[in-house]
Amino acid sequence: MSAFATPQGTSRYRTRFQTQLADGHFRRAQGLWLSSIGIGTYLGEDDAPTDQAYAEAITRAVELGCNVIDTAINYRFQRSERSVGTALKTIFKTGKASRDEFLVATKGGFIPFEGHAPKDQEEMQGYFDSAFIRPGILLPEDIVAGCHSLKPRYLQNQLDQSLKNLGVDCIDIYYVHNPETQLSEIPRKEFYQRLLRAFELLEQNVSAGKIRSYGMATWNALRAASNASDYLSLVEMEELARTVGGIEHHFKFIQLPFNLAMPEAFAFHNQKRNDDRGTILKVAEDLGITVMASASLLQGQLSENLPAQMSQALGEGLAGDAQRAIQFTRSTPGISVALVGMSKPIHVEENLRLATVPPLPFEQYRRLFKEV
Ligand SMILES: NC(=O)c1ccc[n+]([C@@H]2O[C@H](COP(=O)([O-])OP(=O)(O)OC[C@H]3O[C@@H](n4cnc5c(N)ncnc54)[C@H](OP(=O)(O)O)[C@@H]3O)[C@@H](O)[C@H]2O)c1
Numbered sequence: 001m002s003a004f005a006t007p008q009g010t011s012r013y014r015t016r017f018q019t020q021l022a023d024g025h026f027r028r029a030q031g032l033w034l035s036s037i038g039i040g041t042y043l044g045e046d047d048a049p050t051d052q053a054y055a056e057a058i059t060r061a062v063e064l065g066c067n068v069i070d071t072a073i074n075y076r077f078q079r080s081e082r083s084v085g086t087a088l089k090t091i092f093k094t095g096k097a098s099r100d101e102f103l104v105a106t107k108g109g110f111i112p113f114e115g116h117a118p119k120d121q122e123e124m125q126g127y128f129d130s131a132f133i134r135p136g137i138l139l140p141e142d143i144v145a146g147c148h149s150l151k152p153r154y155l156q157n158q159l160d161q162s163l164k165n166l167g168v169d170c171i172d173i174y175y176v177h178n179p180e181t182q183l184s185e186i187p188r189k190e191f192y193q194r195l196l197r198a199f200e201l202l203e204q205n206v207s208a209g210k211i212r213s214y215g216m217a218t219w220n221a222l223r224a225a226s227n228a229s230d231y232l233s234l235v236e237m238e239e240l241a242r243t244v245g246g247i248e249h250h251f252k253f254i255q256l257p258f259n260l261a262m263p264e265a266f267a268f269h270n271q272k273r274n275d276d277r278g279t280i281l282k283v284a285e286d287l288g289i290t291v292m293a294s295a296s297l298l299q300g301q302l303s304e305n306l307p308a309q310m311s312q313a314l315g316e317g318l319a320g321d322a323q324r325a326i327q328f329t330r331s332t333p334g335i336s337v338a339l340v341g342m343s344k345p346i347h348v349e350e351n352l353r354l355a356t357v358p359p360l361p362f363e364q365y366r367r368l369f370k371e372v
Contacts, residue, residue: 002100003169004212007031009100010067017065022358025065029290029336030213030252034103036330036359037351038068038292040341041080043299046116050076051083053343058087060345062097064352068337070255070292072107072177072217073162077115081106081165088167104168105253105292107217108158109148109177132157148181150194152201159205170209173253174202175217180230192240199251200244215253217294222256222280223264226272233272234280238287254284258293258335260302260310260328265291265335267369281334296329296338297322313368315360322347323354328368331360 002009010033014026026033039061044050058069069087071080084104091097111128118124132138132154142151149155159174176198182191202214216222221232234254241251258265264280271283284291297303302325306314314324329338342348 001098003209004100005032005067005103005172006100007033009098010034010102013067013097013101017355021065021355024358025355027336032103034068034337035066035355036336036338037066037326037355038070038337038339039066039348040294040339041069041071041084041343042075043341044076044080044343046076046079050343051079051086053345054080054083055086055090057342057345057348058084059090059096060348061342061352062087062091062102064348065355066348066352067097067102068105068292068339069102070105070294070339071166072110072175073158073165074107074110074112074177077113077117078161078165079115081162085165085167099168103172104166105173105175106162106166106171107175107177108155108162109150109179109181111143111147111149112158112161144182144185148178150176150179150182150198152197155198155201156205159210163210171211172213174205174211174214175253175255176202176214177217178219178221179216180218180221180232183230192236195237196240196244199241199249203241203245203250206250211250213250213252215251215255215289217255219257222254223262223268223270226270226277231270234283234287234289235271235273238289251289253290253292254280255292255294255339256280257295258329258332258338259296259298260306260325261298262295263369265293266332279334281332285334290336291334292337292339293329293332293335294339296326296340298325299341310368313364315357318357319353320350322351326351326354327357327360328365330354331365333362333365 014033025036071084137157138154142149205211220230224231241249269277271280273283303322306321318324
């Protein structure tokens, strides 16, 4: 059995749901069949009940037709990755799915702490010293904005820790997490050098079989105006990947927020491309890079009180505003997966019912931009 998502495995998973779920729920990306709704693991308390809730939510999501799991080493101070690990053990033990049927993505860059937030500056410094400085993984000057590093030795340490936390032999996507954080302190030229070294390390990890592909998970970088200090050009990022990996490089995924209140990826022509500009979704498509949307519910805020006109335009037949907001994101041409944070199994049940409904036809989707 392969240690990662495969075309055959994800196709098998999709086939199991063929009679229950709507056409268009699974999409082809990088040769894999991925569900249009993925489960995210960012928010929530750093406590055992939330760990347990996430483990149950992830297990239930995989049972209901969601085969994309997104996490990051720093989410809930490594507890989210460990909850994914707990869920995977249950999924394998009970035979609900096999490893080649679903995709596991995680991220590195932010210093993660160990299980809980440090209670004060002294505890934080003690953690930095014992985990990274004394073992020679980081020098104090490698830490940017007090929380982030792209140093290859550090990223390797983090990637290996993620493999342990998740209990897997291989991670399907390893994202550099919010790299634009560094632009607040580092000159752009130096930043590109750091990213180049990070990509080089990630290509080595692909060769070593620890990851299948890599990418960038961002907040502002890819949807900001091109003159913003934290803007990043996807074309330039892909060039960096080509420099280290050649045309067969493995920089295959990006993540950025996209929801009813943050529609830039579809609507804003901010990305430089030759002599003109395109939306990030179009430029990513041209470059063969798959897009995952984060914060599909604007961190829960779009799960209620949507304006009536908007609800109507999204389909009144849907059961509630959370489904409507997710329907918007998953119906966007160019977005393969709408990630939704769900620590509660009841939210998984509600949101995955949407998988029985096809995404909006493009004409209906487009009217949202004209009429609402
Ligand atoms: N820069 C980055 O890399 C980045 C940034 C943000 C997010 N992400 C990824 O994208 C994922 C999704 O984003 P997000 O978690 O920040 O925000 P989100 O998906 O917009 O919202 C998650 C919140 O919505 C709640 N929710 C889910 N379904 C609901 C429903 N049916 N009714 C009411 N509330 C509901 C969740 O509650 P419960 O937890 O109680 O179920 C959670 O509090 C993250 O989990 C993470 O994996 C990446």
